[in-house]
Amino acid sequence: MPLSRAAAAELLAEVPLFSHCSKRELATVAKLANEVRLPADHILMSEDARVAYSFFVLIEGAAEVRRGRRVVARLGPGDFFGELALILRRPRTATVTLTAPSRLLAISAHNFKPLLIESPEMQFKLLETLAERLTAATD
Ligand code: CMP
Numbered sequence: 001m002p003l004s005r006a007a008a009a010e011l012l013a014e015v016p017l018f019s020h021c022s023k024r025e026l027a028t029v030a031k032l033a034n035e036v037r038l039p040a041d042h043i044l045m046s047e048d049a050r051v052a053y054s055f056f057v058l059i060e061g062a063a064e065v066r067r068g069r070r071v072v073a074r075l076g077p078g079d080f081f082g083e084l085a086l087i088l089r090r091p092r093t094a095t096v097t098l099t100a101p102s103r104l105l106a107i108s109a110h111n112f113k114p115l116l117i118e119s120p121e122m123q124f125k126l127l128e129t130l131a132e133r134l135t136a137a138t139d
Contacts, residue, residue: 007035011059011105016078017129020121028118032111033057037103045082047095052085054106061102066095072137074099083126086112
C-alpha cells in the first residue's frame, strides 16, 4: 500500500534514516515506499538468496539477523536492512526474520538507487550505519 501524505509525515519523522531529509526528499520516499504489516516468524530474506527484491525500514516490531546459525543482530523500530545485496548486486548476506508482528516500509530494488541518488542525507545515514555494523562485526 503506498503511503498517504499524512501517514508519510507521521511515519517518516520517526525514522533516523530520514530524519534530516528535506520535504522534497520525504515526498519522494512517500511516493516510492510501501507500508507492509507482517506477522512474527515471517522470513523477509534468506541468506544466499540470489534475487533481492526490496530494502526494508522497520517502523514497529522487531527482527533478528542470522548468518548461518549465529544471530548477528537484533533490529528494532527505526532500523533498516536489505541494503547490501542491492548495493553490491550480490546474494543476501544474512537471513532476516521478524520476531514480533511488525509494520515496515518496503522500497523495491528498482526504486532504491534512485531514492539514494536523490538524497545525500540518506546516503550519509546509510554509510554511518554500515560503518557501525562493520565496527561491531570486527570488534
Ligand atoms: P542484505 O545482504 O541485502 O540482506 C541481509 C541483510 O541483513 C543485509 O543486507 C543487512 O541489511 C543485514 N545485516 C547483515 N549483516 C548484519 C549485521 N552484522 N548487523 C546488522 N545487520 C546485518
